[in-house]
Amino acid sequence: MDKQHPQQQWQQAVTAYAQAINRYVAHGQAQGWDDLEEPQHPPTEHLLGAWQSALEAINRPGVDDAQRQAFRQAWPPAHLPLVPLLENHGQGIASLLLLDDGSLLARIGMPYEKGQVVRIGQQGVTPVIGIEHFGRCPQRRYFALANAEGVRVTDGWGGPQVARLHWPSGLEGLPKGYPFEPFDLPPTPTALVPFPDGQRVLLVSDQGIFLLAAEGATRLLPRQAQVLEALAEGTDPDDIALGLSMEHGAVSPDGRLIVLGEQSSRHLVLNEQLELIAEIGPGSEYPHFALFNTTGEQLIVNACHFYNGGTLGVRVADLPGLDTDYYSEDPRTPLLEDGARVYAGVAVADGYIVGDAYGYLRAFGEDGEVRWQHFLGSTISAMDISADGRTLVAASHAGFISVIALGSGRPQWQIGTGDHCEVRRWLFWKGWDKALLW
Template sequence: MDKQHPQQQWQQAVITYAQAVNDYVAQGSAHGWEQLEEPRHPATEHLLDAWRAALRKVNQPTVEEHQRQAFRQAWPPAHAPLLPLLDTHGQGIATLLLLDDGSLLARIGMPHEKGQVVRIDGYTVTPIIGVEHFGRCPARRFFALANAEGVRVTDGWGGPQVRRLAWPTGLEGLPKGYPFEPFDLPPIATALIPFPDGQQVLLISDEGIFVLSEQGASRLLPRQEQVEQALAEGTDPDDIILGLSMAHGAVSPDGQWVVVGEQANRHQVLDRQLTPVASIGPASEYPHYALFNRTGNQLLLNACHFYSGASLAVRVSDLEGLDTDYYSQDPRTPVVQEGARIYAGVARQDEYIVGDAYGYLRAFGEDGGERWQHYLGSTISAMDISEDGRTLVAASHAGFISVIALDSGRPDWQIGTGPHGEVRRWLFWKGGDKPLAW
């Protein structure tokens, strides 16, 4: 094998390994895992210099599309060969949206990092100036664009501004007369979700979860009654922790329901007037993620333990008055997926597609039936799907953005069980001169 050209060695190693893993998964799923030995990846570190040189060459402005496609065939995308480079170059991509015109919006870097927002249109990557964080409503119409001055809501990407909302002061929802300190700086948004009518924005941050409106901000977590109870028990205000870990939330497609959570308490569901209607205990240790299905009549709630987790589902029609404990056996909150600590997810038709801590995209039905899995590598950090459900985009902490044509057939180099083919992979690596398209 060493006498082969580096490209041939790479191609053979990647395809051989993918087929071995796929065979391993098929046999294990069908007959059990006890007698199986997990495949080992062939040595490829000596090929990295040649791969990088070829990748840079195919990203020159004069390269034509047929040359790019030939490169992908010759140097098929893979994750394992790049592991020696990821500690130095990999980075998380906090937010990712697929616009209706086929272009992408991405925030390169995680929320607490300086980061940069870019638009990817074809092979052109353009920085978006003056925007530090962004989000889109579940109906795909309104966008929230944030910087230090506040949050703008626009009707469509690049459309007219319809709202300008101020950041919370940090004192919202706190009992008056106590020495609570306001925020020195605006909270760092880990998610911004406009409501479908464009009137308000759900702000998720480690400093608190708020709904922003023109009348001001409303605190959802920590809840005011939690703070009041701590004060009533004699806790010094300076000892009351207002910060959150694993803060997350979602807005239903019709805007009638809001779900919020963090690691230390049950999931909370509120109605459109922000009145609490349900408290739902998780199916694992720490509440971690929430997602409504495509039609908005079911809610998926994930909780984690280390790098694993479990997800339950609850019908929206069962929400009002629902009050369940941790690991509840209530038939209204069945466990529909076990194993995934979910960091990002989307819904299409009657299934959820989620990204887990191990670099897999996993699809399962609303009834919990497993559909397929697709390997990208490194913890999945952001996802989106097209309106027609045919194109999936996913980002990872390896600094990858993968554009996947769903139900288009699986190439021989792809690890996974579903008939899906990646059509492009972007590398946004630290220390690089520019992002590179693979």
């Protein structure tokens, strides 16, 4: 029987494992992975009861910041020790934004779940009433706020309303005279992206991708040409699939370009007139994600296969007329990152940070230069970064929201190669009465 206090056992196990993994990765990257044996995590399941009791105690009223910091030193955050609890308690966090006042806006639960929007500030977690989904424009100014009644666009968080947009009926872009059925309910957003003019919103959903505007909705995907082609081939309208999987979309910082796609399409780029100007063959099997860089001069697109994937980079100047096939070796679409299945990402100065299906945050340059990796755990589901680029926030399917101070030094318990420190972690777990701060 180990006579050490559970807290000491936890601290030693988490720290020793992190340092062993970091040495293992450093050796593998420097000298190759042959004959390397991955370190195994020490047994910690017997410590979970004590960990949870200590976590609940530090979240009681009256606890100050110094006590919380001492708790994090004593019980350093980790993912693997919590795996036995995740099946019952873990949940995805669909959307996450870091507001300019330092507070967080999050949707707890995935888009297809009922979920709840909350605001996380110094005073704790507050439900946001009347909003079921949200998004922010690439310039950080306009917010899209959605509920069953429609989509409102506000100038700033809590600012004045500048547009009120209706949900699509579901018949947009479909040939008349055929027995297509309208939506019974509004489509559930996978993403809402207001344009920099504050007057339009890109709606990404598994029932279609639409452009919402004052004059009505326009279907962008599936494209009308696809539907007409299927009808011309004699396909019964009831058999034409209008639903999407792995649907994704992004708007350029100047609002002039839209990139979109789904698992059975190439990555498509539309101009201001919604004309198709580029079709980019993916770097893996299923197109999955897209993101513009901070200047709008480059675009990355990710496609996946199981838990892995490939991310291509494309200069915006090369887009007009670009038409490449799957796994193309066209020099205009180089592979910038090989390995990550990307669900979330942010653009930073001359590069990107993406979250992968293995729980890693991965940073690389616009030229593909590998910069660093940082382990959070579980599949990364949402990310954002502060306007000054110093604070990164990331959420996972484990129900974590992590606040990371970039470039502030790596603590001993952190798995990763970057010089970054997690300063707060929220646990939004199913079955718990409230979210707890670690």
